[in-house]
Amino acid sequence: MSDLIYPTLDLFLYALKSSLNTTDAETQKNKAAFLEQLPSDTQFYDPDIETEYLEITHPPQINFIPDNKSLEGYYYAVRLNDTYGLQIDCSINNQTESQPAKSFAILKTEIEQKLNKELKLIGKTWLLSGWLAENSSQSHEDIAKDCYYALFKDTSWQPEKGTFLDGKVFELGRSQYINQSLKNVTSSLNSNEYDVIITIYNNRESAEKAAEFYKDWMGLFCYRSKISWAYWQSRLVKESLLNHYKQIEENRKITNLSNSWQEKQSITNSRKILKNIDNILQQYTIDLLNLSFQKQIIEINLSNYQIRLALIQEKAGQNNQLDFLEEFSGLANKKYLPQITKDIENMQLGLQLLEDTINATRSRIEVEKAERDRNFQELVAVAGSVIATNSLLQSPAKDFCSKESKKDIFPKIPYVCDYPFSSSLIVGIIVGFVVLWLRKRWRS
Structure with a gap:
């Protein structure tokens, strides 16, 4: 049976306070969404300054009242430059008796009940830990595997391995976006993406010393989340x-x-x-x-x-x-x-x-504009020549046709005299075509 003493589950969440081209209104909205993760009476302090690491609540560690009275836990909120970080810690309130691996499912349920599902994240990491009983005969990896499957039943066990404070460390799910469509690269609290680190310590002393590294993990997981994001x-x-x-x-x-x-x-x-x-x-x-x-x-x-x-x-x-x-x-x-x-x-x-x-x-x-302008200029020139010719010929044509003197040298032309306007217009059009032909010849 896979048993651990004092099984503890920590969830590290990261959300942007501001990003490229973020407006003041959007920044305030991000701040409000993050505050929704904390108890309503939280004393929040987030001055508008650049800071590498700032605890933004008073007190920094806020205990919560679990629905399951056998549990205990707390919130720990910080700001790392332009990013909010939140650690939610939950553990079995018993540091003497061994607990089954399935206890982590209870811890996860408790944590998820504390979350605001609307918060959009850039990353999250689950950290599982506990220490072995003195008479434990199971290997560290077998226990870690059982703890993992207590939380994530539909995934395979292919961890990266290491050691930490004489305990064994296993990491899974680092490349959390690889199998997603680009349209779905959006991390939210109700998604199935995760990054998991499981640490099985040999004794209580090592586990207590490991608790001193929570602030370091907060920063490290934040930087990694921002890189992947x-x-x-x-x-x-x-x-x-x-x-x-x-x-x-x-x-x-x-x-x-x-x-x-x-x-x-x-x-x-x-x-x-x-x-x-x-x-x-x-x-x-x-x-x-x-x-x-x-x-x-x-x-x-x-x-x-x-x-x-x-x-x-x-x-x-x-x-x-x-x-x-x-x-x-x-x-x-x-x-x-x-x-x-x-x-x-x-x-x-x-x-x-x-x-x-x-x-x-x-x-x-x-x-195209030059071509259109040139065509327009030619149109104006032709029209001008037609109008000018018509104007010049119309009056002389009338005078010519109205002469009654027998001394007229030239006989009257019937069509010209009967239709003086049309006759001058025809002559004008002919002149216009001549002008158009001359302009094109000159341009070529």
Whole structure:
């Protein structure tokens, strides 16, 4: 039977207070959502200052009254720069008798009843712990496995292993977003994503010493959550950039149509295309900056993660193996950062393509505008010549046809005299065509 003394379950939750382009109203909303996790009479203190680690309640540790009287627990809330962190601790209120592994299911139920389901998280970590009875014959891993399946029945047991304060440590579920669709990369309290660390200590002394590391775990899990969150946010941004790229290609196809008269785009259509591309350019540029921002988040928090892990290792002493925590640094260095860097380089090429498309469209508009202006000028010239000719001929034609003197040298022309306006108009049109022909000949 898998028994532990004083089984304890801790849930570490992390939610952003503010992020890129967060308004004051959104920041206050995030703050209010986080406060909903705490008792209504909590004395909350969160000054508007930058701080690496700030306890934001008084007292820092707030005991809660469990529904199950055999349990005990507390809240512990902090702010780490722009992120809220909350530890909810719950344990069996008995430090002398062994408890079955299924006790962790009771602890989890108690914790989940304390949560506000609406809080949107960037990460969460479950920490299970307890110590072995003196007469225990089971291995650390068998007990840890039973404790894990008491909470998560539909998953497989494939842990990373290490040692801590002479106890055995097992970690599971680190890559919590890998199997999700990009559309569903949203961590919430009612989701099935999790990160689990199980520590089985050999005795009470080791377990009590381990309690001194809770603040260190709070910081370490926060940095890791922000790294993973930033990476998967970068995947969403990349998907958005690719969608912009597809729109660019669609507009390029429109602007590269054949120049035949039937397929030539009007100035109005070309300007509409240019406006669409300008809008895409604006969104594309914002997304590209956001991609660089996510890279910076990873770099900053990776540095903090490495520093915090080194402090934990120094504080714990030599007889500890936390290599599985160091592997996460390797994952960020070898996969996350190189991938985002390559994406930024590729998307910058897309930005150049977009700018080239805008220049080509603007050139097309200028050509079309110049062509339209030239046609209009020719129309004005022809119309002017027709009107001028008509005006000049109309009066002389009347005089010519009204002469009654026998001394007339030229005989009257019947059509011209009968229809003087039409006759002068015909002559004007002929002159107009001559003017049009001369302008085209001169232009060629």
